[in-house]
Amino acid sequence: MWLLALCLLPVAAAAVTGAAPSPRVTRWRVGALVGTAAVHLALTAMLWRLPPQQALNGWLGDDALGTIVLTLTSVLFFATSVYTVGYLARATPRGGRVFVSGMLGFLAATTVVALSQHLAMLWVGLEATTFAVAPLIFHRHDRRSLEAVWKYLVLSSVGIALALLGIFFLASAQHGVPGDPLILGDLTAHARELQPAWLRAAFVFLLVGFGTKMGLAPMHTWKPDTYGEAPALVGALMAGALTSCAFLGVARITQVTTAAGLTAFVQPVLFAFGLLSLATAAAFVIGQGDLKRLLAYSSVEHMGLLVLGLGLCGVGTYGAVLHLVNNGLVKGWLFLVAGNVVLATGTSAAAGNRGLVRTLPVSGVLLVAGLFAVTGSPPFGLFLSEFTILRAAVDGGHLAIAVSTLVLLAIIFVGMAVLVMNMALGEPAPGVRPVRESAWLLAGPLALAGLVLLLGVYIPGPVQATLARAAVALGGRVP
Amino acid sequence: MQTTAELLLLLVVLTDLAVLGTSRLRTCIRAVAAQGLLLGLLPLALASQVTVHVAGLAAGTVLVKAVVLPWFLLWAIREAAVRREVEPVVGFIASLLLGALALALAFAISGRLPASDVREPVLIPAALATVMMGLIVLTTRRKALTQVVGYLMLENGIYLFGLTQTESVPFLLEVGVLLDIFAGVFIMGIVVFHINREFDSLDSARLSELKD
Numbered sequence: 001m002w003l004l005a006l007c008l009l010p011v012a013a014a015a016v017t018g019a020a021p022s023p024r025v026t027r028w029r030v031g032a033l034v035g036t037a038a039v040h041l042a043l044t045a046m047l048w049r050l051p052p053q054q055a056l057n058g059w060l061g062d063d064a065l066g067t068i069v070l071t072l073t074s075v076l077f078f079a080t081s082v083y084t085v086g087y088l089a090r091a092t093p094r095g096g097r098v099f100v101s102g103m104l105g106f107l108a109a110t111t112v113v114a115l116s117q118h119l120a121m122l123w124v125g126l127e128a129t130t131f132a133v134a135p136l137i138f139h140r141h142d143r144r145s146l147e148a149v150w151k152y153l154v155l156s157s158v159g160i161a162l163a164l165l166g167i168f169f170l171a172s173a174q175h176g177v178p179g180d181p182l183i184l185g186d187l188t189a190h191a192r193e194l195q196p197a198w199l200r201a202a203f204v205f206l207l208v209g210f211g212t213k214m215g216l217a218p219m220h221t222w223k224p225d226t227y228g229e230a231p232a233l234v235g236a237l238m239a240g241a242l243t244s245c246a247f248l249g250v251a252r253i254t255q256v257t258t259a260a261g262l263t264a265f266v267q268p269v270l271f272a273f274g275l276l277s278l279a280t281a282a283a284f285v286i287g288q289g290d291l292k293r294l295l296a297y298s299s300v301e302h303m304g305l306l307v308l309g310l311g312l313c314g315v316g317t318y319g320a321v322l323h324l325v326n327n328g329l330v331k332g333w334l335f336l337v338a339g340n341v342v343l344a345t346g347t348s349a350a351a352g353n354r355g356l357v358r359t360l361p362v363s364g365v366l367l368v369a370g371l372f373a374v375t376g377s378p379p380f381g382l383f384l385s386e387f388t389i390l391r392a393a394v395d396g397g398h399l400a401i402a403v404s405t406l407v408l409l410a411i412i413f414v415g416m417a418v419l420v421m422n423m424a425l426g427e428p429a430p431g432v433r434p435v436r437e438s439a440w441l442l443a444g445p446l447a448l449a450g451l452v453l454l455l456g457v458y459i460p461g462p463v464q465a466t467l468a469r470a471a472v473a474l475g476g477r478v479p
Numbered sequence: 480m481q482t483t484a485e486l487l488l489l490l491v492v493l494t495d496l497a498v499l500g501t502s503r504l505r506t507c508i509r510a511v512a513a514q515g516l517l518l519g520l521l522p523l524a525l526a527s528q529v530t531v532h533v534a535g536l537a538a539g540t541v542l543v544k545a546v547v548l549p550w551f552l553l554w555a556i557r558e559a560a561v562r563r564e565v566e567p568v569v570g571f572i573a574s575l576l577l578g579a580l581a582l583a584l585a586f587a588i589s590g591r592l593p594a595s596d597v598r599e600p601v602l603i604p605a606a607l608a609t610v611m612m613g614l615i616v617l618t619t620r621r622k623a624l625t626q627v628v629g630y631l632m633l634e635n636g637i638y639l640f641g642l643t644q645t646e647s648v649p650f651l652l653e654v655g656v657l658l659d660i661f662a663g664v665f666i667m668g669i670v671v672f673h674i675n676r677e678f679d680s681l682d683s684a685r686l687s688e689l690k691d
Contacts, residue, residue: 120648124655131662138670143677147686150623150670157630157663158617164656165610165637171644181648197593225689284691293691 003055003062006043006070007111010036014104018097029100030085036104037074037081040111044074048462058183059118064469068321069248070114072328073241075451077107079444080233083336086440087233090343098135105132106237113245119182120167122249126213127160129242136237137230148222148229155222156213163209163249166202170253173198184252191259199257200265206253207269213246214303215296216273217280224284227296228348232339235292239299239331244324247306251320251474254310258475263313270311271401277304278408285415291338291348294419295331298374301412302327308405309389310474316392317476321467323385326455330382333448334370336441337363341423344435350419355428362437364424366445371420373452375413381455388479484524488605491517491639492582495612498628499578500571507628508552514609514635515544521642525599536645536653540638543661548631555668556624559675569619581611602643609636623671623683627664634660 013036017029047053047062047070054061062070084103088096109132112125130153138149171181173195179186187194212219227235257266281301288294302323309320340363341356342348357364373380376387386409393402459467468478494514498507519541526533569577585607592603613636616629641648641656678685 121655124659127659127663131659131666134666134670138673141673144688146670146673146677147689150674150683150686151689153663153667153670154617154626154630157667158614158633161630161633161637165640168637168640168644168648171648181644181646195593224691228689288691 001053001055002043002047002050003053003060003115006040006047007060007108007115009040009043010104010108010111014101014108017104018101020097026088026096029096030088033084033100033103034078034081037078037107040107041074041078044071048466058180058185059121060115061117062115063117063184064466064473065248065251065321066114066116067466068325068470069244070111072244072325073107073110073114076237076240076328076332076448077103077110079332079448080236080336083233083236083339083441083444086438087231087339087343089438089440091231099139102132102135103237106136106242108132110241110245113248117184119170119184119187119252122252123160123164123167126163126210126245126249129245130156130160130213133230133234133238133242136234137226139231139234140229145229148225152222152226155219159209159212159219161209162205162212166205166209166253169198169202169205170256173202184255187256188259191256192261194256194260196260196262199260199262203253203257203262203266204269207250207273210246210249210253211273211307214243214250214306215300216303216307217277217300220277220280220300220303223300224293224296227299227335228290228293232292232335232342232348235295235338236332236335239295239335240328243299243303243331244328247303247324250307251310255474258313263475267311267313270307271398274304274306274308274311275401275404275408277301277307278405278412282408282411282415285412288415288419289350291341291350291419291423292335293348294416295334295338298334298412298416299327299331301408302331305386305389305405308401309385309392312389312392312396312398312401314392314395314476315479316389316396317474318467318471318478319385319388319392320476321470321474322388322455322459323382325467326381326385326452329448329452329455330370330374330380333366333445333452334374336445336448337366337370340437340441340445341367343441344437350423352429353423354426355432356424359428359432359434360437361434362442363445366442366449367420368424369449371416373449375416376409379453379456381452384456391479484521484599485601487517487521487524488599488601488639491521491635492605492608495609495632496575496578498616498632499574499612502567502571504556504622504624505553507625508549508556511628511631511635512545512549514632515546515549516541518544518635518638521639522645525602525642526645533645539654539657543657544631544635548661548664551665551668552624552627555671558672559624567620567625569615574615574619577615578608578612581615582608584608585611602639606636606639606642609633609639611636621682621684623667623674626683627667627671630667631660631664 109125109128116122177190177193215223281297284297309316376382494510497510519537522533522537585604589604613633
């Protein structure tokens with residue numbers, strides 16, 4: 001029942017805020033957004049205390065990995081909704097009605113994805129996220145955002161269509177096998193009886209399909225355009241929550257193939273996508289001239305690390321699950337800070353945008369700290385998770401992978417540092433005065449930064465236990 | 480009932496080729512609407528007995544794929560006043576040849592797939608051929624609207640494949656899938672409308688401001 005409430009609450013809120021017509025009630029609408037986000041977060045927190053729940057004949061359930069993705073989404077959404085209060089007070093074409101409804105629709109769709117135990121239902125949720133964010137990307141209604149939304153719609157619709165074909169292949173693989181069709185638990189329990197040829201085809205199509213939504217190279221081409229043109233807070237939701245949900249889809253099918261003993265087939269495919277994503281990110285980070293596009297390539301990099309960790313098995317799986325949380329939080333943090341830069345200076349381009357530490361004291365410092373966090377420096381959480389993934393590579397005897405990953409990470413660090421340091425330091429343009437920053441716009445990124453720091457120094461007991469259960473369910477182990 | 484289903488599948492492949500070979504947008508949309516109608520009739524032809532589930536699926540498919548979406552796309556081209564696909568990346572004869580190649584490939588692949596007990600042997604090759612021809616339309620045409628038609632063909636091919644799995648995918652989810660496709664094409668149509676207003680053209684090749 002709690003699970004259904006979690007899914008239906010944002011749907012109802014989206015309907016109510018969408019139905020209220022007058023643009024004058026923006027304040028009320030944004031209040032509903034923050035209220036819904038808070039209730040969603042409270043319900044999610046309660047799931048941590050309750051025993052595992054089920055709903056709709058076992059189609060919905062909160063297993064360890066799903067709970068992690070749900071909690072990540074809910075935390076990010078709450079931080080972003082607080083930020084939205086400040087954002088819509090400054091930039092609100094057309095009253096923000098479509099914007100708020102789109103955000104709530106996104107929350108509903110991601111909740112369904114996180115809680116789905118039925119893989120076709122997961123697909124329906126993931127497809128719905130595409131349409132919920134389309135109006136958010138198109139928020140500015142200009143040529144550039146139009147181009148971005150078109151590329152995004154076509155690429156992710158085709159990707160997700162191929163994933164649906166993969167789901168049907170999986171159903172074919174399950175033909176004549178006991179258990180309910182396409183239910184994750186039944187698939188893994190009888191994994192060895194699945195028809196291997198169909199299962200392999202299903203894995204490839206689902207990886208390509210959900211990989212397009214994650215933004216794995218070479219299906220990442222929509223990402224820099226979309227993140228570059230969408231409002232920064234939409235980038236925070238997409239790079240933090242949406243990619244995590246898409247990764248959940250990839251993790252689910254990998255869970256089935258691992259249980260079926262197809263690791264030897266799956267591993268090289270995941271390695272190839274992972275390393276290609278890292279290499280693509282490294283190539284495009286160097287010489288990048290726009291902060292939001294830079295973050296988009298950083299997202300490609302981290303998606304690569306996630307599938308690499310998943311492919312490495314053993315402690316790599318644990319590293320991937322931990323990295324999922326860290327990456328989601330740090331992307332929320334950095335995109336919201338990038339949003340503050342855009343609101344204050346009108347652009348996220350690096351050219352002419354200097355001395356942010358002086359003009360935007362808090363956001364400037366958060367930007368520099370975020371650079372170190374996102375590139376995996378201690379004491380932030382990403383250091384721990386990237387280290388775990390690298391350790392898995394060494395343990396598994398994949399020295400070439402470990403070395404090339406380290407080299408690519410170093411290149412990406414240099415590329416990102418050049419752009420961020422150029423923007424943060426230096427002399428601000430003459431006549432630019434320090435801006436008084438709104439608390440609404442700072443609360444979200446500060447809270448997320450605190451969480452990333454916390455995960456770097458101390459992982460609370462219940463979180464650690466859930467991460468461990470998720471890793472074990474995926475066929476990995478705890479370091 | 481075997482022969483009816485086979486006839487319907489043959490007609491589906493013919494509508495694929497019709498989209499590949501024509502330059503008129505209106506004909507493309509009509510062909511894809513006809514395909515939607517055929518897709519709606521197929522579950523009735525394939526089912527050993529017509530249950531509420533099968534009838535509901537057929538009715539929903541016809542409503543969405545043969546009536547609402549084609550009507551919406553026709554509305555979009557009337558508003559945008561475009562009629563022809565000019566200078567596609569690959570010519571019409573060449574795309575027809577590619578389509579024929581896709582059809583041959585689809586039969587070759589299906590022959591090698593492990594036979595899961597399927598009542599209708601032509602179903603899988605027809606599904607794969609429609610998927611491939613949808614992808615051909617999506618990648619070789621320049622008008623944003625023709626690309627939407629290609630996306631619809633891709634989805635139709637996947638739907639055909641889904642018909643082999645009607646027992647394993649319950650009704651509720653089929654409705655979800657249909658709704659998602661509906662929403663997808665609807666939003667794409669709105670974006671197409673905006674592209675036309677902004678750029679005075681439906682040519683998606685003009686969308687090239689963003690790059691590294």
